Amino acid sequence: MAQGALTVGPVYAVVLIVLVLLAALATAAGRLEAGRAVVTASVRAVLQLGIVSLLIAAVLRSWWATAGFIGLMLLVAAATSARRVSTLRRGRLVVLPIVAGALPVGVIVVAAGPVPRTTIAVLPIAGILIGGAMTATSLAGRRALDELHNRHGEYEAALALGFLPRDAALEVVRPTAARALVPALDQTRTVGLVTLPGAFVGVLLGGGSAVQAGATQLLVLLALLAVEAIAVAVTVELVAAGALRRPFSEFL
Incomplete structure (x- = not known):
């Protein structure tokens, strides 16, 4: 693993969930009516990047x-x-x-x-x-x-x-x-x-x-x-x- 590379594991997953919850709570506290959009955008990002990460090696050939x-x-x-x-x-x-x-x-x-x-x-x-x-x-x-x-x-x-x-x-x-x-x-x-x-x-x-x-x-x-x-x-x-x-x- 290259020096400075991210470590992907359970802690990484927990950090992502906490960040999404923090963003959703901030929108709720500010009554910004964007809490659902924050969550759905985050879920889409996870799914899309997961798929791209699996496909990218084949695409780049x-x-x-x-x-x-x-x-x-x-x-x-x-x-x-x-x-x-x-x-x-x-x-x-x-x-x-x-x-x-x-x-x-x-x-x-x-x-x-x-x-x-x-x-x-x-x-x-x-x-x-x-x-x-x-x-x-x-x-x-x-x-x-x-x-x-x-x-x-x-x-x-x-x-x-x-x-x-x-x-x-x-x-x-x-x-x-x-x-x-x-x-x-x-x-x-x-x-x-x-x-x-x-x-x-x-x-x-x-x-x-x-x-x-x-x-x-x-x-x-x-x-x-x-x-x-x-x-x-x-x-x-x-x-x-x-x-x-x-x-x-x-x-x-």
Whole structure:
């Protein structure tokens, strides 16, 4: 076992259960109405990571299997973001900002050489980038649609002044949607001072040096910043163009 590697056993299982209970109790004490979501998300994480842990060795033996797994990641990310933004059917175009953010950045970091061109390196990088794009798309989409609904009078006023529908919508939604980048910006600004994110810790636990860990984390953070900026920009355009919308019943 590598130095610093986690020990998986009964104590590990107990710690996980305690953490879930602590999160559930905190939501209950704060009356946040998210206790059930905390538990179900935790159970899903256990099941999904358990299955992935069993399958990953087989997946990584083949580039075709790795590509298929990345495709599955993309579909799940798009479905999750679609439900957050609108509905699965009406929000299906969220796949565009996710792909627009993750694909070019992923190609750059792999093709340029910093990330080894091996399945064991490409798969986790793809997962990180797709996950970042999903989160940014969900946040930007929800905020943009909320703002367009809450400030619909301003939108109509802009139309009355001669603005095109897209331009009128952008005037309303762009400032708020841009706040979807705040988590990525804060993490990038404070890395090493407040947090040591996952890539840094992962390299250290895997036996890498602190310099290697820092270089890896820097690449991941800046790649995520680029991914999320692209995803937010594309999401805002889709909302402004009316391509992303909510069911009419939600506005009643």
